[in-house]
Every structure is written in structure tokens, then in C-alpha cells.
Amino acid sequence: MTDEAMQPFERIAQDVREQVRLRQLKPGDKLESTRELANxxxxxxxxxxxxxxxxxxxxVIYSHTGRGSFIRENALDALADPTAQTIRRLEEQIADLTARLERVEQNQRSGSEQT
Incomplete structure (x- = not known):
């Protein structure tokens, strides 16, 4: 994907990933604040x-409310294994769909109890 075709958030994420790959950002390093990066x-x-x-x-990162966002210890491993990233995304999507289905089923049960 060319830089022109990327969404701004994708460009920022790609830049952080590249800095990790080049070891410009190392495990435990604190990222700039949201405001600083936005500017x-x-x-x-x-x-x-x-x-x-x-x-x-x-x-690649973890965040602590009020403290900031930091590079994970295993950030390079996460970047090196695209299959693991794909699996992680699929697991999140399945969890989201499962939660949605449970809400729909609960709403249906609630609706049928009222009739």
C-alpha cells in the first residue's frame, strides 16, 4: 500500500512498527503522547x-492510563509473525461476534417473555 493510499492512523502505526524493526524504539521505550503525535x-x-x-x-505496544504507551518486550516477535497477528485479529472478531449474538439472543428472550 502506498503512503498516499494509507489512512493516517495506518501511517502512524506503520511508522512505529518501522522504528521498532530498525531498533530506534526498543522494548520499554515510551512513545510520544497522543497530543505530541497528533501535532x-x-x-x-x-x-x-x-x-x-x-x-x-x-x-507491539501496551498502554497504562495516565502513564502513556510503551513498546512491548516481544514487539519484534509480534512484527515477525504475521500469521499470529492474523489469528489474534480473528480471535477478536469471533469474540465480538459471540458477544453480539449473546445480546441478540438475550433481547429475543426478553421480548418473548413480555408477550
Whole structure:
């Protein structure tokens, strides 16, 4: 995907991944704040948050509320195994669909009890 075709959040996530691969960011390093990255990339803070969510999902970073976001110890391993990333995404999608199905079934049961 060319830089022009990428969404801004994808570009930010790709830049962080590349910095990890090049060892410019190492395990335990703290990332710039959402506001700092938003200013640097000229995007809204929500765009940076979306990039962080993708990086967390892929096992590259972890975040502590009030402290910031940091590079995971095994970030390079997470980047080296695209199959594991795909499996992790599928597991998240299955969990999301399961939760949705449970809510639908619960709503149906509630509706049939009222009739």
C-alpha cells in the first residue's frame, strides 16, 4: 500500500512498527503522547488513538492510563509473525461476534417473555 493510499492512523502505526524493526524504539521505550503525535502528524488525537489501538491489538505496544504507551518486550516477535497477528485479529472478531449474538439472543428472550 502506498503512503498516499494509507489512512493516517495506518501511517502512524506503520511508522512505529518501522522504528521498532530498525531498533530506534526498543522494548520499554515510551512513545510520544497522543497530543505530541497528533501535532507531529497533523491529525486529530482520535487518529493517534486508533493507531495505538491497532498497535496494541498486534502486540507491539501496551498502554497504562495516565502513564502513556510503551513498546512491548516481544514487539519484534509480534512484527515477525504475521500469521499470529492474523489469528489474534480473528480471535477478536469471533469474540465480538459471540458477544453480539449473546445480546441478540438475550433481547429475543426478553421480548418473548413480555408477550
Amino acid at each position: 507531529r502528524y497533523a491529525v486529530a488525537p482520535g487518529t493517534v488513538q486508533r493507531a495505538f489501538a491497532e498497535l496494541r491489538r498486534d502486540g
